[in-house]
Amino acid sequence: MGIEEKLPSGFLLTSVEKLAGYMRKNSLWPATFGLACCAIEMMAAGAGRYDLARFGMEVFRASPRQADLMIVAGRVSNKMAPVLRQIYDQMAEPKWVIAMGACASSGGMFNNYAIVQGVDHVVPVDIYLPGCPPRPEMLMDAILKLHEQIGNEKLGINREMIVREVEAAALAALPTHQMKGLLA
Amino acid sequence: MSEIEKKQDLSAVEYTDISIGNENAKPFLTQLKGFWVTFAMMFRKVNTVQYPEVKEPTAARFHGRHQLNRHPDGLEKCIGCELCAWACPADAILVEGGHNTDELRYSPGERFGAVYQINYLRCIFCGLCIEACPTRALTMTNEYELADNDRAKLIFEKSDLMAPLQPGMIEAPHPYYPGTDDQDYYHGKVKSSHPSQQNNGQVK
Numbered sequence: 001m002g003i004e005e006k007l008p009s010g011f012l013l014t015s016v017e018k019l020a021g022y023m024r025k026n027s028l029w030p031a032t033f034g035l036a037c038c039a040i041e042m043m044a045a046g047a048g049r050y051d052l053a054r055f056g057m058e059v060f061r062a063s064p065r066q067a068d069l070m071i072v073a074g075r076v077s078n079k080m081a082p083v084l085r086q087i088y089d090q091m092a093e094p095k096w097v098i099a100m101g102a103c104a105s106s107g108g109m110f111n112n113y114a115i116v117q118g119v120d121h122v123v124p125v126d127i128y129l130p131g132c133p134p135r136p137e138m139l140m141d142a143i144l145k146l147h148e149q150i151g152n153e154k155l156g157i158n159r160e161m162i163v164r165e166v167e168a169a170a171l172a173a174l175p176t177h178q179m180k181g182l183l184a
Numbered sequence: 185m186s187e188i189e190k191k192q193d194l195s196a197v198e199y200t201d202i203s204i205g206n207e208n209a210k211p212f213l214t215q216l217k218g219f220w221v222t223f224a225m226m227f228r229k230v231n232t233v234q235y236p237e238v239k240e241p242t243a244a245r246f247h248g249r250h251q252l253n254r255h256p257d258g259l260e261k262c263i264g265c266e267l268c269a270w271a272c273p274a275d276a277i278l279v280e281g282g283h284n285t286d287e288l289r290y291s292p293g294e295r296f297g298a299v300y301q302i303n304y305l306r307c308i309f310c311g312l313c314i315e316a317c318p319t320r321a322l323t324m325t326n327e328y329e330l331a332d333n334d335r336a337k338l339i340f341e342k343s344d345l346m347a348p349l350q351p352g353m354i355e356a357p358h359p360y361y362p363g364t365d366d367q368d369y370y371h372g373k374v375k376s377s378h379p380s381q382q383n384n385g386q387v388k
Contacts, residue, residue, distance in 0.1 A: 108305075132309055135242075
């Protein structure tokens with residue numbers, strides 16, 4: 001939007017936040033980013049039986065400029081990664097990413113040289129969705145969880161403070177190579 | 185005008201008339217038949233499942249989230265053999281076995297699963313782990329709402345995967361049912377817990 005970034009802090013912000021969150025979450029337009037079998041389930045979720053139109057998001061935009069949600073459906077090869085990043089960069093702010101399925105979330109069973117081990121290596125991911133492929137209900141569940149996240153998003157100075165906090169937490173967090181068990 | 189120029193001259197192209205006046209057009213009633221199919225669909229029952237409000241049950245054997253089962257008295261079935269981890273094609277399971285003692289008994293027999301993690305980011309829900317499990321400790325539920333916003337949250341620990349306690353079960357660790365051994369558990373002779381098993385066999 002833009003105007004809310006210039007509003008003075010505290011002024012109208014909570015009501016503007018609520019309104020903006022409500023509008024944003026109910027008009028998400030996903031970019032088509034089907035890469036593999038998960039795309040079939042994503043298409044099924046858009047079709048009549050599951051009907052994403054109920055959440056105001058039936059139009060899968062082929063152009064990233066008109067989309068604000070990227071559903072990465074399928075395995076991302078190393079060759080596809082720069083393309084994915086470019087599509088993400090071309091999308092207008094605010095934008096969100098769902099990593100749909102095991103491959104997009106972590107590389108899944110394709111733990112090899114060709115596949116990016118999770119799209120969060122390339123773009124920031126908001127929701128990870130397990131499953132191989134996840135059924136349409138699982139995708140809708142992920143979308144609804146994302147809606148909840150978007151609805152509670154802060155704006156302006158509050159957002160900046162949250163971003164700073166998240167960054168500080170990320171810097172203080174245990175590095176991946178020191179983690180134990182499956183997180184390693 | 186040469187042959188090629190004639191082809192390029194658009195005014196010379198003969199268009200087939202598709203208007204109603206066309207003699208070759210289908211009769212009006214035949215056209216209406218086509219529209220009728222579309223029109224009649226409006227009175228059909230709606231196919232859409234209203235998902236978050238209405239949850240259609242999955243197929244009975246749908247592969248959902250895993251569950252670690254218990255014996256009827258509450259002892260864990262998992263013996264920490266790691267066969268599920270070996271069977272997993274995605275390397276999503278991590279098991280570390282531990283030794284049972286008479287003071288601290290989690291499962292019948294010598295060993296129990298001390299650490300049990302399933303990485304749902306990697307899991308492909310193929311069910312090979314369930315086939316590999318020799319004690320039917322690991323099975324799958326029909327639960328599928330697993331999405332989350334953090335990678336670490338999607339690595340399920342043993343406490344997330346353990347089956348809830350049914351009536352008559354006591355949380356492990358606790359000793360064997362009085363007068364039984366591990367064989368009796370596998371032969372299904374233990375049907376429920378015994379009061380002496382409470383508080384890990386200690387009388388309060």
